[in-house]
Amino acid sequence: MSVRAALFSTTGNEHLALIKSRDFITFHTRTSPTTYYEGRRGPTGFEYELMRRFAERLGVSLNLDANHHLDSILPAVRARGDIGAAGLPLTPDTQGIHYTRPIIEMQPLVVYRRGLNGIDSVADLVDLEVGTLNGSGLTATLQRLQQQYPALNWKASSDIEVADLLASIQNSTLDAAIIFDHQFLVNRLFFPEVERGFLLGEPLSMVWALPSGRGLELIDAANDFIQSLHDNGELDSLITRHFGHDDYLEYVGTRTFLSHLDSRLPQYTELFKQAAQQTGFDWKLLAALGYQESHWDRDAVSPTGVRGLMMLTNATAQEMGISNRRDPAQSIDGGSRYLRHVMDRLPESITGDDRLYMAMASYNVGLGHLYDARKITEMRGKDPDLWEDVRESLPLLQHREWHSKTRHGYARGGEPVIYVRNIRRYYEMLDYVERSRQQFFQLEQTRIDDESALNFEIIPPLEPPNDAR
Numbered sequence: 105m106s107v108r109a110a111l112f113s114t115t116g117n118e119h120l121a122l123i124k125s126r127d128f129i130t131f132h133t134r135t136s137p138t139t140y141y142e143g144r145r146g147p148t149g150f151e152y153e154l155m156r157r158f159a160e161r162l163g164v165s166l167n168l169d170a171n172h173h174l175d176s177i178l179p180a181v182r183a184r185g186d187i188g189a190a191g192l193p194l195t196p197d198t199q200g201i202h203y204t205r206p207i208i209e210m211q212p213l214v215v216y217r218r219g220l221n222g223i224d225s226v227a228d229l230v231d232l233e234v235g236t237l238n239g240s241g242l243t244a245t246l247q248r249l250q251q252q253y254p255a256l257n258w259k260a261s262s263d264i265e266v267a268d269l270l271a272s273i274q275n276s277t278l279d280a281a282i283i284f285d286h287q288f289l290v291n292r293l294f295f296p297e298v299e300r301g302f303l304l305g306e307p308l309s310m311v312w313a314l315p316s317g318r319g320l321e322l323i324d325a326a327n328d329f330i331q332s333l334h335d336n337g338e339l340d341s342l343i344t345r346h347f348g349h350d351d352y353l354e355y356v357g358t359r360t361f362l363s364h365l366d367s368r369l370p371q372y373t374e375l376f377k378q379a380a381q382q383t384g385f386d387w388k389l390l391a392a393l394g395y396q397e398s399h400w401d402r403d404a405v406s407p408t409g410v411r412g413l414m415m416l417t418n419a420t421a422q423e424m425g426i427s428n429r430r431d432p433a434q435s436i437d438g439g440s441r442y443l444r445h446v447m448d449r450l451p452e453s454i455t456g457d458d459r460l461y462m463a464m465a466s467y468n469v470g471l472g473h474l475y476d477a478r479k480i481t482e483m484r485g486k487d488p489d490l491w492e493d494v495r496e497s498l499p500l501l502q503h504r505e506w507h508s509k510t511r512h513g514y515a516r517g518g519e520p521v522i523y524v525r526n527i528r529r530y531y532e533m534l535d536y537v538e539r540s541r542q543q544f545f546q547l548e549q550t551r552i553d554d555e556s557a558l559n560f561e562i563i564p565p566l567e568p569p570n571d572a573r
Contacts, residue, residue, distance in 0.1 A: 119318035120162075120325060123186060128165040131155045132180040134172045134190045135507065135514035136265050137290045138346070142473075142513055150346040151189045154207070157338075158329050170513075173504070174239030175262045181313050187326070188313035191284075193241025202316045204326045206309035208343060212245055213288055214301035216280035217273045223280065223301050226253050232279035234258040235269050235560060241308045242282045243563075249305070250566055258282070259560035267502040267518075270295040284308075286347045295518075361395070361533060368400040372413070375433050379440035390440050392530035393464065396523060397439075402432045414439025443467055454489045461491040464527055465498065465520035473501060476510035477517065483509070495521045 123129045133151065135141050140149040147156075152168075159166035172180060177188040182200045193210065194203055216223045216232070223229070226249050236242045238260045250256045259278070261268075266287045272278040274297045282304060292298065314323050333339035369391060376394070380387035391400075397415035398404035405411045412429035416438055421429050424438035424445075447463035449471060454462055466474045477497045478488035486493035500506040501517035 119185065119315075120321040121319075123162065123164060123322065128167045129159050129162060130167045130169055130184070130186045132169045132172055132177050132184075132188045132190070134174065134177070134265075135170050135504070136191070137267070137502070137516050138287055139190055140168065140170055142515060150342060151191070153342055153346075154333075155187075155189055157333075158326065161329055162325065171508075173262050174237055177239070178313055181315055185315050185318070186322070191240070192311055192313055194309040194311045195241065195244075198313075200316055201313050202323055203311040203313055204323060205330050206311055207330055207339070208286075208310050209307035210241075210310050211285040211307045212242055212304040213283055213285045214280055214304050215270070215273065215283060215288055215298050216301050217276065217278075218297045218299050220279060220299075223299075225302070226256065226304070229253075229280060230255045230257075233277075234280045234282065235272060235278045236260050236282040237264065237266070237269070238262040238561070240284075242284075245305045245308075246282060246563070254566035257565045258563050260563060261560045263504070263559050265502070265504060267291055267499075270298050271499075271503075273298045289347050361530065364395070364400055365534075369395075372400060372432055372436065375436045376440075379436050382437075383440045383444040385440065385443070386531075388534040389460075389527070389531050390436070390443075392527045392534055393443065393467070394436065394439070395530050396527045402430055402435070416442070439467075446471060451489070458489060458491040461524050461528075462494060464524045465491075465494075468523040469498070469515055469517065469520040470512075472512040473498075473515040473517070474520075476501060476507070476512050476515070479510060480506050491524075495524070 133140050133155070136149070138150055140147065140152040140155075142148075147168075155168070156166055169180065169184075172190065174190060174192075177190050177192060178198065178201055181188040191210070192203075194206060196203065214223065214229065220232070223232075230253060234257075236246065236258060239262065243260055246256070246258055266283050269278065269281040269283060270288075270291055273281055274295045280301065285303070288300060292300070312326055314326070330339075333342075372391070372394070373387075376387040376391045379385075379390055383390075394400055394413055398413050400413060402413050403411075404413065404415065406415055410417045412435040413432050414435045416424070416426060416429050416435060418429075420442055421427075421438055424441050426434045426438035428434050429438075443463055446466045447459060450459055450462055450466075462474055474494070477494050477500075480497040480500055481488040481493050484493075484497060486496070488494060497506075498515075498517035498521050501510070501515040504514075507514045
């Protein structure tokens, strides 16, 4: 379906002409793992990639106003232009706004807390604490369902993100939530107590929003751009990159690890030992880090473009003097020296294993985000020099309440927690296997806690529920 600005109040090209005359285009957006955030290699996110490409196509610079929630995007577009891009749903009758053609479909999904059995229909939600986000288009879906299930009620918020909803389920503040399927894909690893439920209603269309009445050429250019991404396969590639590899950091299990231990590690063991002699680390720790990064695959490429056995970015490879990231010897040497480099930059007040674990977290998420987590740890009245306290703060970088107070902003802070946990597990298994070569036991997952306060608007049932409860 194509939604075109056929009813503009004026004709001409004044909006696009203004953008080109000032040499930049402003996108109103928000920080979230599916939209835009500061990643290990700089700005990233599905819609960020689209915004960047569109600005390049127009031949102008990209300016981001990312200080938004979902429900503040459209007012900003009306008042200031140029485009809103933040996982926006198509709502054609919105006053003062015109939408582009659909970019992708967004399928509503019910998720719920593990242990709540039999959650497989809307009727099963009636007696549960259910949450969703204002401005996502999901409230309208729920309102339609409420006509069939009058006792259905829920909570909606404008001040949070999907990660907050999942954290609330994880911590038993909510029983269930209504989000989109692709949002669950990129978040589910960090919330192991949240189960995938059932698809809810028809898919919604993700679109960009433009102010009405300012000419046709900008929306025509945006529609042509989106259509070209569909036609040349680039959009499918971006979808796969951002939403199709949600398990690349996942703990894969003892049997797979032991299999790779025998089939892959022997060809790299001496390289890890040489790197250990140069950097002072235990070679088994470096090997564990390499397994977490690539499963000891010299040709590995991550969804974000880092590559090689130690998954070095181009910037890190250049900093470490590495010319070929796919060469195992160079990759292991560069990755090991980079870990030492990061560890040496940490404050002297961090000592022992805490220093090692924070260095590994920085290898994954970046030193700037680690410093932000240490700041949050101080704000929470805990010790920023203890990994036990900092690892509780890292996932808070996913929540606006906290990342808005930091220097480097949003980060997928749950990743480095899982990253360090996995490396420690792999190291323990390597150490154990080296001593005994016996089958290692499966380790239990670490719970991710979050205690941020959430502000919900309560949407009551259409009729009072029975007092059967």
